[in-house]
Amino acid sequence: MWPIYILNGLYFAAFIFLISLGLNIILGVMGLLNLAHGSLYAIGAFMAAWTITRLAEGASIFILLPALLTGTALAALFGLFMEYFLIRPMYKRALEYQLLITFGALMLFEDVIKMIWGGEAIYASTPFVLLGRVNILGNPYPAYFLLVMLLALVVGVLIWLFMAKTRIGVMLRAISLDREMATAMGLKINRLGTFSFVLGAALAGFSGALVVPTTPALLGFGMEPLILAFIVVVMGGLGSLKGALIGSLVVGQTRSLGIAFFPEIELAVMFLIAAAILVAKPEGLFGR
Amino acid sequence: MLKVTNLTKDFGRSRIINRPSFEVGKDEILSLVGPNGAGKTTLVNLISGHIKVTGGIIEFLGQDITFASPYRRIKMGLARNFQITNLFENGTVLDNIRICLFSNYGKIRRGILPATHYKAITEEATELLDIFGIGNKEKLFPPSLSEGDKKILDTAMAFALKPKLLLLDEPTSGVATGDKFKVMDTIVAAIKKEQVACMIIEHDMDIVSDYTDRVLVLAEGNIIADGKPKDIMAESNVKEILFGVRD
């Protein structure tokens, strides 16, 4: 079963990576910890689940495309509104206000989700069922999980290329390296901040939409992944994309192997690893 | 009293401080001059422990303090002010001085009786403010002070730590030209009274020659001249570096 445990860890790492990537971009560029990030993830998931249940009758696997699109788009839209109305007035304010306003947004979004989609769970497993299983070294394994890993990899590479090769990406990195210098160089920090926030929200929505065929969309859906994303960010170093990758691999494998071998204390093991890393290297693995 | 040997400091690849060596004697008032970017403030930051040294040795009162914490240096008698004033803006002028005195007398851990209970310290703070000529402003908050008064307060705070060596980073920058000498008179009078050694970073050559016994000239991270103000002024390479004038 080892390959399956490892694959499970990779699958878990894949979607945690997408969430923490968005969280980390926002953190790096805007210096803001978005506590409502999990809610954006949940919004993506609910939207995608809703789309899938609308189109499920006699659908093929391509049903996933509209689901991913609508989920990502809606989360990005919520991100845009949130940035414009809530975060922007906070740019010059002290940290505590910035954090609290995202905390307020978190509570607000949870109920907005309830208002739009109701309080009950939405099951949208059609794509998961349609893809069926493949055989991995004699063990059955759902093909959908492999698809999730593949898409997460593609998105990760795209983001990396974007950050390394495009003008906007280079500017974003410049801001996260040295905000004051970037301001002095005349970069439009506000506009780039908005861009990075929407990008982060879109990534959250995308990961929600990608995951929802395997799990029901529920109220409070974003809470647990958000915590795991925090751990990833703390472990990997704040604002570091490489850190997000390594951190999510650690979290994913810890969870998978932890459940397989220490089922009693799996969650605690994860936090203990995070704490150990922090004691040894307080700024995180790739932190500055 | 202070002995600096082959000190270096790198920021990334560029070397800001390049192996200067010098000493400061007891009761000496010394000035440090040099063009912008010569590394004067960095040198003060290194001595006060505000930033970490790359190489070389700093000794104070015969002890190696190269890697000592700022706290230890202060307890040994090394205090400084700041070029850009660095005050506690939510406390009054009196509070600003008082906190330094509490720190100096090691009463800062007292957590029960209110600060106002320590009468002797309050009196001493008031006296100190009087010495520095801002006694009438003790109830004001720093943001409402003039630039000159802020400078004086900043210096007074360093002075309140009862240092043996005081590092002053441009104590008159930002002060109106007419007031400069008044500020320096106040500071130097206080320094002389307590017999504190002092190293002053200064641009204004009039101040350098009027108030200091000795001048160090810093350029590109190293000392290029050391001597009495009059002699130094006469040297041509110094003039070129400081004033861009060629004989």
Next chain:
Amino acid sequence: MAQLKSFVRPGLIIYLVVISGFLFLPRIVSTFNLILFQYGITFAIVALGFNLLLGYTGLLSFGHGAYFAAGAYGVAMTAKYFPDLFSLEILIPIALLISFLISAIFGFVCVRHTKIFFAILALALSMLLYALLFKFYHLTGGSDGLYVKIPMLFGHTFANMRRPQFLSGFYHYFLVGMFFAAYIVMKCIVNSPFGKALQAIRDNEVRAELIGIRVRRYRLYAFIISGMYSGLGGALWGFVNGHVTPDVSHWIFSGELVYMTLLGGFGVFAGPVVGALIFNFLKLYAMGSTEYWMFIIGATLIIIVLVLPGGVAGGLARLASRIKQPSDKGAA
């Protein structure tokens, strides 16, 4: 005498009015509202300590639920494992001791950082405690939590009482007494040289270091004191609530503590106390009146942050200086 006079000065009358108001409360309001008030008072104790860290030291912790949980579980686990020790005069010191230990350990890790790093670290560590409380089912009751019975006091039991009787009788006066003791101690701390040093650290960390304040150590002291206040609040809350669960160590609960402090205004000493009292009523009445109560308290929070950053007890002058602060620091 002069000292005493300077100590209480003009607020004396207000204090007397508030104290007697609190003491007579059981005769004025219904049991239910009294208990609600008691929830508020326990949170007010937490908020007092929390404000030492946020308002006076300038550190925003998103993990103070952990120390609250330390106090509450200290009490509940004593009830489970050492029923003979279940007496208030033993339990309160136990709660303080446990919250001291945990806040000292966690604080040691956290105070190496400031600002956002500090907030995230505090959050992550409180979630570590949450995970432990949650996963060690046989020890802590897991997500079921633990029941807290009515305690004894110096051998006197209140066993034949219903909890409302106990709460509106002896325990109310005990709670009010604890609150005022905590209030006065905190008032002393913030006005003492130690408190002034913390404020110096908040205003200007660099300068504080260079006038001989060991910044990190003092931050740790502040962290521990505020952690112990949380622990005390948690222990007292445990008796009011009658049941403790790991939820109090979850970061959402810590977020509510921040909310209370901000609602009252952390620029003013008594602000967080007011905030804690208001928050409880706000939350309960929002919960009672609509299904979408989270929307209401979320929106309230956003409005307060946007429009009334000084909180209800609002120090508007303080607001002005706080907004200016980051730009000054950047230049230093």
Next chain:
Amino acid sequence: MTKKEIGRRDFLKKAGAAGVALGSAGIAGGYITPRKVAAQKRAIPKGPIRMAAVSFLTGAAASPFGIPGMNTYQMMAEQYNKQGGILGRKIELLSYDEAGGVDAQVKLSRKLILDDQVDVTLGYISSANCKAVLPLSDELGGLIMAYDCGTHELMEGTTSPYKTPKYSLGFRTKAHLGIDNIGLALYIKKYFPDIKTMGGINQDYAWGRESWLIFETAMKKLMPHVKVVGTWWPPLGTTDFTAHISALMGAKPDIVHSSLWGGDAVTFSKQAQGMGLIERSRMAWSRGEPYPQEVGKEYPEEQIICCAGTHYFLYPPHDKWPLNKYFVEEYRKRYGKYPTYPCYHAYQAIAVYKQAVEKAGALVGGWPTIEEISKAVVGLSIQTPSGHLMIREDHNGIEDVLVGVSKMTPDFPFPILDPQRMEVYPAHMVNAPVGIRTVDWINSWQS
């Protein structure tokens, strides 16, 4: 309304019960012969009975669980009101959401008893909530009837024999999880005697922990050769079981015991099917009854399913027990689904309250106090759509239990319990005697 009239109406209904309309009579639930003592008449309050019903209305447990329960409360309250209410007082049903965690429920219960002063609270699905809320009944002086939670620790003491009742004003109007897990073990011994290994996946709180404890204890006694290869404890509300499932697949147990319920059970089923666990191991669900209907055709066959009692829409057979027929038809008419066990549990709670009030009311001649009502509950034996329910002096209900395996038939769009392999274990076989802890009782069995 006078006592005499009530008596006559009850008598008429009782007479009617003999006829075809047994169903509605059962619902009206009158088996009380009022004593003709001229006891002091007590006034019956004018206003309606304020009945708080607490059930999951949001979250994963809402759709398969909380909402059917709440539907039943509404349906029954309407029925009773149509028949004139309880002792002439109409029921005003106040519904509350059980979501939000233990702490929120403690606060809510306080508000219900102290502030709203409801007459009775019926509710709680989660064992954790029950454990936290039931002590409040005595602490605050409010009548609470737990309707669905299963933890056996709720009413048991720490040593055998223990003193009963634990709470004088707190009840549970159903049997505890002992019946499900003992029933499963008995069933496995009879139908699958060849198994060698077993594993467990149960939620990480009282319900899951205790379900496994009882099952494991019973299996050790009944089938001592079966080895435990591992147990897993996902928290309540887990949405991703993939790691647990692959761990289970790695451990290869013949039987997987699970007490997952609500959304967790649905999610786990879907993911377990997707990953292929179902083909390797046979699931034994201690509360599996609602999910075939919830999941539909895709629900796998050959799963061992326990009905948390004899709560099944096809049992007792409609021709032999018209009350079940009536209940199923009425529920289906209103909500378009067959009732599941939470519905039957809700019926039990509201019926027990009604009959206890009527019994106590007849004794005291007027509206009884909550202490009198709670005395009347003890020893109450009522007919329910699933058969008989008795409330013992430990304030706990006892019931028979039904176990079967899922099978697809042409009659329903989802698998039902195979009629050929249904087993009913009578109450005395699966419930520990009063005052004896369930674990001690199982350990005392002669093997």
